[in-house]
Amino acid sequence: MPSTLPAAARPPWRPRPVPRVLSVAGSDPSGGAGVQADLKAVAAAGGYGMAAVTALTAQSTRGVSAVHVPPPSFLAQQLDTLRADVAMDGVKIGMLASAEVAEVVARWLDGSGPAGRPPVVVDPVMVATSGDRLLEPAAEDAVRGLLDRADVVTPNVPELAVLLGDADAPSWDGVLDQALRLADRHDVLVVAKGGHLAGDEVPDALVGPRGVVAELPGQRVRVSSTHGTGCSLSSGLVTRYARHGSWERALRETKSWLAGAITAGPALEVGGGRGPVDHFWALREALVEG
Numbered sequence: 001m002p003s004t005l006p007a008a009a010r011p012p013w014r015p016r017p018v019p020r021v022l023s024v025a026g027s028d029p030s031g032g033a034g035v036q037a038d039l040k041a042v043a044a045a046g047g048y049g050m051a052a053v054t055a056l057t058a059q060s061t062r063g064v065s066a067v068h069v070p071p072p073s074f075l076a077q078q079l080d081t082l083r084a085d086v087a088m089d090g091v092k093i094g095m096l097a098s099a100e101v102a103e104v105v106a107r108w109l110d111g112s113g114p115a116g117r118p119p120v121v122v123d124p125v126m127v128a129t130s131g132d133r134l135l136e137p138a139a140e141d142a143v144r145g146l147l148d149r150a151d152v153v154t155p156n157v158p159e160l161a162v163l164l165g166d167a168d169a170p171s172w173d174g175v176l177d178q179a180l181r182l183a184d185r186h187d188v189l190v191v192a193k194g195g196h197l198a199g200d201e202v203p204d205a206l207v208g209p210r211g212v213v214a215e216l217p218g219q220r221v222r223v224s225s226t227h228g229t230g231c232s233l234s235s236g237l238v239t240r241y242a243r244h245g246s247w248e249r250a251l252r253e254t255k256s257w258l259a260g261a262i263t264a265g266p267a268l269e270v271g272g273g274r275g276p277v278d279h280f281w282a283l284r285e286a287l288v289e290g
């Protein structure tokens, strides 16, 4: 099984036709990002989605007007209560808001118990597309600490730079170079994403400590419905991995599905700002035909 964690921390991997996937992330009431997007992306990838909410945002397609972080001890209680009952085939970690919340998640991952730790994908959410902060700057170190416990991390261009303490990479080659350094520093697989680069190309890549594992070309879809693409990519990725055990194949399938979801997003007509993607575009096509 391709994994960056020591074998002792892992249960024996088995394909799971309907993986049980937990999202540990913030709430976006507009349904485009956060746990709401994760649950849809997990379902669209054939999984059973669960969610432990780290923070509540007051948010629409136009931006975030407020963030409320419940006591971190309550997040710990959500996570422990769930783990005492439900076996998990994958965990996606998104918005963490504060260092205290990130530390609760780290302690929870460390206490996986005899059942072992499921595959973990960390989307190091820092700033919303709208420009609003979703992570206190003081929490950046705690997020770096989570990378040591993850199988895969999926930073966008600015997040990759912050995690390394560098300036934003100006080109795709620069992004790949930074991804390689982050993978090496934390012994983790990095999904480098080209969404924030200028131009018609939106490449992604899977990068490990020893080099680029796979580069995936992509064409930019010229629509404004890109709210929550990072959330949807990371939760779709861990779900597909749990089904067949290959990160490279899971990334290819998720990127291809996401391009369809971005293309179909405007037809949903949700909000006047940066709208959501349509996670169930393929299902809708089948419904129309059937």
Ligand SMILES: Nc1ncnc2c1ncn2[C@@H]1O[C@H](COP(=O)(O)OP(=O)(O)OP(=O)(O)O)[C@@H](O)[C@H]1O
Pocket (backbone or CB within 6 Å): 128, 129, 155, 156, 157, 193, 194, 195, 196, 202, 203, 204, 218, 219, 220, 221, 222, 223, 226, 227, 228, 229, 230, 231, 233, 255, 258, 259, 262
């Ligand atoms: N306009 C687009 N057309 C096609 N694919 C895109 C587009 N924008 C982003 N993507 C894809 O969506 C995924 C997320 O990319 P991006 O770099 O935007 O991450 P992000 O900033 O974390 O996302 P978010 O906007 O949710 O914060 C990647 O697979 C990227 O290739």
Ligand SMILES: Cc1ncc(COP(=O)(O)O)c(N)n1
Pocket (backbone or CB within 6 Å): 025, 026, 027, 028, 033, 034, 035, 057, 094, 095, 125, 127, 128, 129, 130, 134, 226, 227, 228, 229, 230, 231
């Ligand atoms: C609760 C929550 N989590 C994550 C994002 C990032 O998504 P985006 O960058 O598309 O705004 C968000 N806006 N809200």
